[in-house]
Amino acid sequence: MKVMIAYTSKTGTTEECVERLKAALDGMTVETVRLDEKVPDLDSCDILILGAPVRFGKLPKCVRAYLKENEAKLLQKPHALFLCCGLAHEYDFYIENLYSDALRASAFLVENFGGTLSYEGQNFFGKILIHAVRSTIRENEIEDGEYTPEMPSILPESIGKMATYIRKEAEKLQKA
Ligand SMILES: Cc1cc2nc3c(=O)[nH]c(=O)nc-3n(C[C@H](O)[C@H](O)[C@H](O)COP(=O)(O)O)c2cc1C
Numbered sequence: 001m002k003v004m005i006a007y008t009s010k011t012g013t014t015e016e017c018v019e020r021l022k023a024a025l026d027g028m029t030v031e032t033v034r035l036d037e038k039v040p041d042l043d044s045c046d047i048l049i050l051g052a053p054v055r056f057g058k059l060p061k062c063v064r065a066y067l068k069e070n071e072a073k074l075l076q077k078p079h080a081l082f083l084c085c086g087l088a089h090e091y092d093f094y095i096e097n098l099y100s101d102a103l104r105a106s107a108f109l110v111e112n113f114g115g116t117l118s119y120e121g122q123n124f125f126g127k128i129l130i131h132a133v134r135s136t137i138r139e140n141e142i143e144d145g146e147y148t149p150e151m152p153s154i155l156p157e158s159i160g161k162m163a164t165y166i167r168k169e170a171e172k173l174q175k176a
Pocket residue numbers: 008009010011012013014015053054055056057058084085086087088090114115116117118122125126129130
């Protein structure tokens with residue numbers, strides 16, 4: 001039983017989530033594939049997990065291209081989806097708009113793995129954008145009476161939930 005995790009990551013957060021998921025799947029055969037480097041061979045796995053960060057309200061180009069070419073095949077494969085995003089309150093909007101209805105409806109799990117708004121690894125433009133978003137979160141939360149504004153972070157419980165669902169799906173496939 002082989003699990004493939006296909007993803008991309010611009011500044012490392014999605015990659016860290018994938019590493020944590022892989023660690024939580026200890027004992028299972030797991031292959032990770034970066035979609036900006038390679039197209040995964042769907043025939044070589046039993047379960048596919050697809051995940052990506054949101055940037056400018058979109059999925060990265062390589063993920064959109066991958067889905068355009070391979071969605072029909074992916075729909076036939078047991079699969080789960082996740083997103084990493086900095087704006088937690090926009091997650092529902094992103095999930096409904098960035099992955100197709102068919103892909104979400106047939107997934108055994110769709111999860112928000114959280115995200116970070118870190119300056120690390122950003123170029124000059126990215127740093128300005130991160131600064132602007134962090135300031136907006138701070139201002140909104142202070143207006144709402146929250147004096148210790150919370151910045152987004154990776155959600156370990158969501159990654160743990162994904163690992164549990166993958167194990168359950170693998171058991172189901174083994175029994176079938
Ligand atoms: C240039 C840029 C644009 C971003 N755009 C969005 C966005 O539209 N919505 C959002 O929720 N987060 C946005 N983010 C936050 C990223 O989703 C978040 O930093 C995520 O953890 C990045 O994952 P990665 O390190 O795997 O690339 C943006 C971050 C950067 C640097």
